[in-house]
Amino acid sequence: MKYFVRVAGREILVEVDGERVTVGGRSYSAHLSRLPATPLRHLLADGRSLTLAVEAGAPGEWALSVRGTRVEAEVIDERTRHIRSLTAARAGSGPVQLKAPMPGLVVRVLVTEGQAVAAGQGLLVLEAMKMENELRASGPATVARVGVQPGQAVEKGQVLVEFGGAPLT
Amino acid sequence: MAPFQRVLVANRGEIALRVIRACHEEGLEAVAVYSDADRTSPHVRAADYAVALGAPAPGESYLRIDKLVAAAQATGAGAIHPGYGFLAERAAFAQAVVEAGLVFIGPPASAITAMGDKTEARRRMAEAKVPIVPGLTVPVTDPAVAARAAEEIGYPVLVKAAAGGGGKGMRVVREAKDLAGALETAASEARKAFGDPSVYLEKYIERPRHVEIQVLADHERTVHLGERECSVQRRHQKLVEEAPSVAVTPALRSAMGRAAVAAAEAVGYRSAGTCEFLLAADGAFYFLEMNTRIQVEHPVTELVYGVDLVREQLRIAQGRPMSLPQGPLTPRGWSLECRITSEDPANGCLPSTGRIEFLRAPSGPGVRWDGGFTAGNEVTLFYDSLLGKAIVWAPTRAEAIARMKVALGEMVLVGVATNQAFHLRLLDDPAFVAGQIDSQFLDRRTDLLEPPGDEGVLLDLAVAAALAEDEARTRRRPAVAANGVAAGSSAWLLAARREGLR
Incomplete structure (x- = not known):
C-alpha cells in the first residue's frame, strides 16, 4: 500500500508491505508496537529504536512527538491524493484566517483592513497567562477583515483576522 | 516543644509539593490549599489535610489572605509557608499571618517592605556599601x-x-x-x-550576566551559599539556571557573597532570600534587587552545597539555628536546572493548555524532578506555565550538560506542548556549552526557539505515521470470519440485506 505522508510542509511517500517499508529510495524492515496503557508506540525502523507519542485525530490525521518535538501528519492513499489533485484548483482560493490559538484578551490590534502585511509581521497582541503574545503573519497577505477589537475576550479558535487578495506563499 | 507542628502551604504546583515534602521530612504535618481547578493536584494528595479556597482565578483563591489565614486557624496549622509567587512577597500577608498569632515562614514583613520599594532599596543598599548601578537619582534636562x-x-x-x-x-x-x-x-x-x-x-552594562547569591539568615547569623547563574532567559523569564557560574572565581564569589550578606543584614533579614546582581564582563557587579522568598531555582544551590533550603526555612521559623556548619562553604560539582513550561517555542512561545495524558518524568542517577502535575491533571490559563523542573548534578559542567541531555531525552509529556525540544537544542549549542551566555543571549539566538528540521527524524516520523494509518485501516476494515460472515456484524442485518437484494 502506498501512503503519502504530509508532514512539516513536505510530502513523503512511504510504501508499506507488511513489515517492510520503502521510503526515500530505501527499503527496510519497520515495526510499530503499542505500549499498553500509554499513548506511546515504539518504532523499530531499520534497526533504529525510537519511542514516540502517537495521537490519532480525524481519519488519516496523526500527531506524533519525539523528544518534545511534535508534528502533525496527514496520511492519504493514492486514490485520495488523485481526487484531491483534481479539486485542488477550487480549494485554496477561499479566505485565509488567523484564529486565536488560545483563549485570551485582545490587548492591541496592529493592522487595519486593507493593509498589506509581510511574513513575520505582527498582527495583534493577545494576553493569556499574564503574558502578552504577539501573533504574526505566516506569509505575505492583505488584511481583508479584522474581527476583534482591543479589550475583547476571545475563545480558542475564534477568527481574529481574515486575509484575502495577495496569495499566501 | 516546637512552636508549630502543622504547616499550611499557601501555594500550588511544584513548590507546594516541594514544601510539603520538606515538612514531612522535618516531622511536621502539612495542610494544602486548593482552588476548584486543583482539586486532584499532587500537592493536595501529598498533604495530610486540604482546604478548598474557591474559584480557580487567583484573586478568588490563592491570593485571598483572609481565606488562607482562616484555613490555617480552622486546621490548627501554626505556621504558613508562602512558596514563591502569589502572596510570597506581599508584606501585608506576612503581617496578617503574624497578627493572627501564626508564624510566617519567611522574612519579617519589614524586610519585605524595605526590599519591595526599589528606590528605597537602592538607597539603603548604597548606605550599606552594596554596589549599585551608578547613575543619577533625579531627572536631568540640562x-x-x-x-x-x-x-x-x-x-x-x-x-x-x-x-x-x-x-x-x-x-x-x-x-x-x-x-x-x-x-x-x-x-x-x-x-x-x-x-x-x-x-x-x-x-550602561554591556551584555551583563544575571548572577544571584543565595543567603540564609537565622536569629544569630547570615550566611551566603554562593551564586546561581540565570542568564538564559526570555522576556525576563528564566529558563535555565546553574550553580556555580563559569564567570565567578572563588574571590569574586566571596566578594559578591559579602555584599549579599550586607544587603540582608541591612534590612534585618531572616530565612532564605536571594540578592540578584548584574555581573559585567570586567567582573564588576551591581545589586539589582532582593527576592524575599524561596526561589524557583533554589535546587541547584541545594545540590552543590548539600543543603535543603526549605527544611532550613522550617528550622529557622521554629526558632532553631540553621544546620549549616560555621565557616565558609564551598560548592561541590555542578548543577543545572531546566524549567519545563507549557510554552511552545515552535509556536511563538504561546502558552499551551489541555489535559496531561501521559508523563514520564526524568529520572536516573544524579537527576531530580520537582514537578507539580501528573497524568490526568489539566493545565489551564489561570496560573503560571511552569510544569516542572529537571535538575541534575554531576562533577563537572560538561558532565552536568550531558546528564541533562539524557534526562530530557527520556522525558515524555503528552497532552500539552512544552519547551522540551528547545532545552535539548540549547544543551547542544556550542556557545551555551562554552558558557558564553549573558542575559541577552536568547534575544540574539532566536534560532534556538525555531523548530528543528532533522531529516532522519522526519523520515522516521513519516514511517511511523504510515504504519499507524495502515494499522488503523486494517482494523476499520471488517475482518471476515471463516464462515464468510463479517465479524462484528449482526446476522439479522445480513439476512435483511439478502432479503433486500432478492
Whole structure:
C-alpha cells in the first residue's frame, strides 16, 4: 500500500508491505508496537529504536512527538491524493484566517483592513497567562477583515483576522 | 516543644509539593490549599489535610489572605509557608499571618517592605556599601548637567525614561558627542509614550550576566551559599539556571557573597532570600534587587552545597539555628536546572493548555524532578506555565550538560506542548556549552526557539505515521470470519440485506 505522508510542509511517500517499508529510495524492515496503557508506540525502523507519542485525530490525521518535538501528519492513499489533485484548483482560493490559538484578551490590534502585511509581521497582541503574545503573519497577505477589537475576550479558535487578495506563499 | 507542628502551604504546583515534602521530612504535618481547578493536584494528595479556597482565578483563591489565614486557624496549622509567587512577597500577608498569632515562614514583613520599594532599596543598599548601578537619582534636562554626570558615571551610559518601560525612551550613548541628541530623542519618546519627558542617566552594562547569591539568615547569623547563574532567559523569564557560574572565581564569589550578606543584614533579614546582581564582563557587579522568598531555582544551590533550603526555612521559623556548619562553604560539582513550561517555542512561545495524558518524568542517577502535575491533571490559563523542573548534578559542567541531555531525552509529556525540544537544542549549542551566555543571549539566538528540521527524524516520523494509518485501516476494515460472515456484524442485518437484494 502506498501512503503519502504530509508532514512539516513536505510530502513523503512511504510504501508499506507488511513489515517492510520503502521510503526515500530505501527499503527496510519497520515495526510499530503499542505500549499498553500509554499513548506511546515504539518504532523499530531499520534497526533504529525510537519511542514516540502517537495521537490519532480525524481519519488519516496523526500527531506524533519525539523528544518534545511534535508534528502533525496527514496520511492519504493514492486514490485520495488523485481526487484531491483534481479539486485542488477550487480549494485554496477561499479566505485565509488567523484564529486565536488560545483563549485570551485582545490587548492591541496592529493592522487595519486593507493593509498589506509581510511574513513575520505582527498582527495583534493577545494576553493569556499574564503574558502578552504577539501573533504574526505566516506569509505575505492583505488584511481583508479584522474581527476583534482591543479589550475583547476571545475563545480558542475564534477568527481574529481574515486575509484575502495577495496569495499566501 | 516546637512552636508549630502543622504547616499550611499557601501555594500550588511544584513548590507546594516541594514544601510539603520538606515538612514531612522535618516531622511536621502539612495542610494544602486548593482552588476548584486543583482539586486532584499532587500537592493536595501529598498533604495530610486540604482546604478548598474557591474559584480557580487567583484573586478568588490563592491570593485571598483572609481565606488562607482562616484555613490555617480552622486546621490548627501554626505556621504558613508562602512558596514563591502569589502572596510570597506581599508584606501585608506576612503581617496578617503574624497578627493572627501564626508564624510566617519567611522574612519579617519589614524586610519585605524595605526590599519591595526599589528606590528605597537602592538607597539603603548604597548606605550599606552594596554596589549599585551608578547613575543619577533625579531627572536631568540640562545637557551641560547631563554631560558632567555622564563623565562621572563613565561611558557608555543609558538615557532612561523616568516613567520607563518596554525600551521606550531608552538610548545607549557611547561617546560624549552623542549625549545631547540622545537626551532630546529620549525625552520626546518618553513624552509620547508616557506623557512625561523626564529622563535619568545610568551606567550602561554591556551584555551583563544575571548572577544571584543565595543567603540564609537565622536569629544569630547570615550566611551566603554562593551564586546561581540565570542568564538564559526570555522576556525576563528564566529558563535555565546553574550553580556555580563559569564567570565567578572563588574571590569574586566571596566578594559578591559579602555584599549579599550586607544587603540582608541591612534590612534585618531572616530565612532564605536571594540578592540578584548584574555581573559585567570586567567582573564588576551591581545589586539589582532582593527576592524575599524561596526561589524557583533554589535546587541547584541545594545540590552543590548539600543543603535543603526549605527544611532550613522550617528550622529557622521554629526558632532553631540553621544546620549549616560555621565557616565558609564551598560548592561541590555542578548543577543545572531546566524549567519545563507549557510554552511552545515552535509556536511563538504561546502558552499551551489541555489535559496531561501521559508523563514520564526524568529520572536516573544524579537527576531530580520537582514537578507539580501528573497524568490526568489539566493545565489551564489561570496560573503560571511552569510544569516542572529537571535538575541534575554531576562533577563537572560538561558532565552536568550531558546528564541533562539524557534526562530530557527520556522525558515524555503528552497532552500539552512544552519547551522540551528547545532545552535539548540549547544543551547542544556550542556557545551555551562554552558558557558564553549573558542575559541577552536568547534575544540574539532566536534560532534556538525555531523548530528543528532533522531529516532522519522526519523520515522516521513519516514511517511511523504510515504504519499507524495502515494499522488503523486494517482494523476499520471488517475482518471476515471463516464462515464468510463479517465479524462484528449482526446476522439479522445480513439476512435483511439478502432479503433486500432478492
